[in-house]
Amino acid sequence: MTTLKKSLGLRAALLSLLIFAAIVGLWQIAAQPPAASGPAVDPEYAKLVGAAAATGAKSAMPTPADIGVTIWKHLMDPFYVKGTNDKGIGIQLAYSLGRVLLGFGLAALFAVPLGFLIGMSPLVYRALDPFIQILKPVSPLAWMPLALYTIKDSAISSIFVIFICSVWPMLINTAFGVASVRREWLNVARTLEVGPFRTAFKVILPAAAPTIMTGMRISIGIAWLVIVAAEMLVGGTGIGYFVWNEWNNLSIANIVTAILLIGVVGLLLDQGLARLTKLVTYPE
């Protein structure tokens, strides 16, 4: 059984490697600069344009090798500061992470208690439901102009956008988790004459914790998606700004580097919360 499992894992890893190699190989071949086919151009002209344009072609995609070099370059010096608009990729990631964690943390502080209230009171649930239903599907970035206009601070605005996009899954999941705590567990607390606060913390919270954590996991995923877009819009700092700045320069290699790093950080955030979810999950 275990050997079978092990060999399955091994085979899956091998297959992953194979797929990776195939993608990289195909990419490398596809991204080869075309052989000079266009008309020979004036060498003076050739000096003024990119290598591809000099041969009458469009500039090519960078090869995986180019990207490897770019990633290596960034990883070797991730924390440099060469002015307001040019900071190392590590610093940019730190800015983005800081914004996400701040916005997400504030959202959790807001959504979990409110979700508790909504979950425990059918009255509050009904009263707030129309607001939640209307606000929930609004794209977080649609809040950006409103935030900029009212808050008048782009840094706080992007944190607000993170807040507003991560609040809903947590709010809804907390309310749902709290509302669906098994009646008999609440009855246990009642027959033991447990006070409302102790019931909330000792019975309802642990009972709803897996659902709440699932909401948090959804939220942080959305927050990480949104921060990149928000920073592309607002600029200044952060990995989203980095992507935008390199897009300005049409530097695909840098953009791919950023995409990979965004993916890795997103994965780590998700796995971190998955771990936490596992800690509070109970089998019945």
Place this chain on the structure above:
Amino acid sequence: MFKDPFDPKTLLKPRCSCGGDHAPADHARLSAVPASDEQRFSRVVDAAVLRAVFPVDAQRRQFLKTVGATTAMAAISSVFPLATAREAFAQGGAPEKKDLKVGFIPITCATPIIMAHPMGFYSKQGLNVEVVKTAGWAVIRDKSLAKEYDAAHMLTPMPLAISLGIGSNPVPWTMPAVENINGQAITLAIKHKDKRNPKDWKGFRFAVPFDYSMHNYLLRYYVAEHGLDPDKDISIRSVPPAEMVANLRADNIDGYLGPDPFNQRAVFDGVGFIHVLTKELWDGHPCCAFTVSKEFATQNPNAYRALLKAIIEATAYASKQENRKEIARAIAPTNYLNQPETVLEQILTGTYADGLGAVKKDPNRIDFDPFPWNQFAIWIMTQMKRWGQLKGDVDYAKVAADVYLATDTANMMKEMGLTPPDPSKKTIVIMGKAFDPAKPNEYVESFAIKRS
């Protein structure tokens, strides 16, 4: 306002000409808001020194009469570092705020704003300016309105739009200096290299950087002059400059009238060619501007002056051909434009590849001239009116004078030893058609293709 203390006929003691109950020499010390002209500062300094040397007015007059003003100054300079004092005083309208944030869009139009940072024009004025790259025109407008930026790079029509409340709440905005003139181009996709006559452009999809931009108005003007209605025969959409090349490459658009470096960048990447420079439509048209809110200018007059001075100096420096290569090198890094140096050099020097295999030379492809001609503002408003952005009647001359601060710029230029042009003498000819700023309504009416 201040009398020359070296004029023997002047009585120094009695009262300050500002009307305050203090001696003129004490004026600078006592008034929180000093007067605006630098020469006045030197006189204040001179007067103070002179008064210290000759406390009695009669003696001073006697002394000046005997030796003459020049000698008097020289004599005093020998014992007192007058020049240093003047300079200290000039800056001693010390900026109310030294740490300033100036927003810019990474295009060559912003060259003076950007280069002033690495080349030290700001620090020379005692300012610690942070130039902040910004993602788009709407964002730079919102961040400016939110006071996150103290001053910002905008398109010349934007301060007019903001002041008029088009596209945002009306906020008094001022434009003390134009950044660049010329420097834009119509870039077309390589596949259209044989469609050089705009009459063949029916159905083309064009991009401009912003609705309220010279780019939009020039493109509309250009196609309209060739008989195409820009709202019906072609489509024009607003696309951030950086995305223009990517969109052209992806065949989402057929061309754009955009700011550099993105015209030259399309050539560099083999994606497009330069169909026509905007210079060929209107030689000397304004494009981008240095703008501040009226509130910032009135609340921080010294910081505002210092900033404006830095910008005008940088603009003057940039207008000299021989400096252009150095500037290209200074603004190419990631921190600023984040572009290949050769692209910037081609734009700034005007020796460039056109995208069709030819090397062209036009030293005035982009030029830098800070003077905010009110006629520019009036022309822009006629186009806002022509294309239906501006509804109702507008006092063209008044709005132009309120927003385009030609007087401030002229004063500053004089102070810096530059010769400001005569604000009334500006002839505007666009594609062979003259514009009379005195008759804006008639001008709008004269077009066959228009919305209003």
Place this chain on the structure above:
Amino acid sequence: MDRPLQRPLISVEGLARRFGDSNQPAVFENIWFGIDRGEFVCLIGHSGCGKTTILNVLAGLDQPSDGAVIVDNREIDGPSLDRAVIFQGHALLPWLSVMGNIAFAVSSRWPSWDRAKVQDHARKFIELVGLKGAEAKKPSQLSGGMKQRVGIARALSIQPKMLLMDEPFSALDALTRGMLQDEVLRICADTNQTVFMITHDVDEAILLADKIVLMTNGPGAKIAEIVVNTMPRNERHRNDLHRHPQYYAIRNHLVEFLVNRSKAFDQEIADGSYDPRRLKLVKPGLAAVNPPAEVVPLRHTL
């Protein structure tokens, strides 16, 4: 007025419950009975007659539409640590260990106790139900019988004045059920616990109960009569219960009630002899040992 001067420990007086508005027929009404200290009382009836509702009212988890429950001469107005409930589905908190579940109850009973004292106390009851060594296990790691033992330990650990059990063994297999029944019998004997239990298992009732309250079918369910289990506690053993001379008499009486009388009770009392406040105490077991002439012979239908 008519009430006895000396009330039993628990006195159920005129209980009724209807769902919805007052025009709806009551699930049960006019329920009167009492439980004395140390007594083990079982309530038998068909599903839907409101057995669980009566237990919930006794526990304070549900409100009656009419009537009251008097415990120790005081009307109850909510749940109390004096009345511990053993739930049908054990209702353990799945995120807590065996020890955690019991300690939660103990520290609710005695909030001032420190951790060590709470755990010591809890451990005694874990041992009482034979779960020594399983303290750290989570409910999901326990079998159904073990879970119910934890439920019993939790209820006993708060040393209540009475235990309320809602079909505690119905979800268990026969073997486990038997073992737990023995266990409950032993523990109740040891602690002289007052117990009110709902069941629909006739044998379970005969094995455990001192009195068996018979409830008719709803709606408008009533208590038909109270059967006194005349088999002394020390003669009730699960393995040879069926050999006891009174066993079949009692069993048949109960089965007869469940199969026939519970449906047709209203016709039976058409003569107006029924008084819900003075229920008949019947002793079918004694009739079997020395049949008195006046007792109607039982119909053995099963």
